[in-house]
Each structure stands twice: as C-alpha cells, then as structure tokens.
Amino acid sequence: MMRRLYLMRHAQAESFGPHGDKDRRLSTRGRLQAREVGERLAGARIERALVSDAERTRETFAELRLPDVDGVPVHVEFRAELYDAGTRTMLARIAETPDEVRTLLVLGHAPTIPALAGEFTRAFDRAGAAPAHGSFPTAAIGAFDVEVPWGELADFDPYDYAGSGPDEAPEPHCPVRPSTD
Numbered sequence: 001m002m003r004r005l006y007l008m009r010h011a012q013a014e015s016f017g018p019h020g021d022k023d024r025r026l027s028t029r030g031r032l033q034a035r036e037v038g039e040r041l042a043g044a045r046i047e048r049a050l051v052s053d054a055e056r057t058r059e060t061f062a063e064l065r066l067p068d069v070d071g072v073p074v075h076v077e078f079r080a081e082l083y084d085a086g087t088r089t090m091l092a093r094i095a096e097t098p099d100e101v102r103t104l105l106v107l108g109h110a111p112t113i114p115a116l117a118g119e120f121t122r123a124f125d126r127a128g129a130a131p132a133h134g135s136f137p138t139a140a141i142g143a144f145d146v147e148v149p150w151g152e153l154a155d156f157d158p159y160d161y162a163g164s165g166p167d168e169a170p171e172p173h174c175p176v177r178p179s180t181d
Helices: 028-041 055-064 087-095 112-124 126-133 150-155
Strands: 003-009 048-052 075-079 103-108 141-146 176-178
Touching: 003 112, 028 055, 028 141, 048 055, 055 075, 055 103, 087 103, 087 112, 087 150, 103 112, 112 141, 112 176
Parallel strands: 003 103, 048 075, 048 103
Antiparallel strands: 003 141, 141 176
C-alpha cells in the first residue's frame, strides 16, 4: 500500500509569546496562510496528524479545518517532543503510526521539518535536493510518497541511498520520494 506523508511548517506567528517562544500565537497573516493550505489539503484525505504542542502549531492545525475522512475526524496527537525534536525523533514518532493509516500530516517547526524534507529529497535525488527544499517558509508543506510501512522509517538514513560517484555499486531503491501530485 502506498502511503502519503505531508510535512508542514507552522504558519506565521507573532514575534513574541506571553511566556516565551512556545506560547507564540499565529499572526493574522498566519491564520490566513493556514486556511489557504487547508483548502489545498481538503481532498488529501488526511487520517492522522502529529502536531507539536506549541501554541502556533496547535492554531495552525485548527485553522487548516481538515475534513473528516469517510465520516471519521482526523486523529490528532499534540506531542511535546515535536517542539524541539531533531529528524531522528521525528522519524521515530512517524514510525509509531499504525500501518492502516494511509495519509499522515506532521506539523512542526524549522529547522526539523525542512531538514527532514531535505533528507527525503536528497535520498531520492541527490542532484535535485537543493531546489526542492532549500527554502521552507512558514506554512510551507512538502508531500512524500512512502512505499514501506511507517515503522520502517525509524531507521531511515538518507546516506543509505546517496552514492558519490559513477564507479559505485547501484544504490538501493529509496522508499520515500517527493510526490508529483
């Protein structure tokens, strides 16, 4: 079964939060950004979402207004460890997703979301990675097709799929690739 993974950076937030960075709320522009992304994702049939528990990611998720899938609301988990997670932690949380889930949204922060998008892109196409994910502004979203069960992403290493020269043995097939639709 082919799966779809969406990696999204939160929408634009205010510069300061009442109790620090984690409490920053969305700006007016950020609310609009999130609604626009939500309109684009309306037909994506997102079944599950892993969302940082920071205020701006919670608000971004709410503003997406994702529709139910076959009458079932999106199952959302607000996770504290996604606030300042690195790519390894992010992959570990993705790997916990039940196999029957076809479409997953991960909503978090820079630098982790852009870094993970870049890792997936580089693993699939070394030469094309820089233009695809060199910039990842607020409310940016990347879509990836995943050919393996979610659990297999726990050990994903982009360097397993990236050769450095023409004399190397053929690289293994990368199970994650940027979506073309």
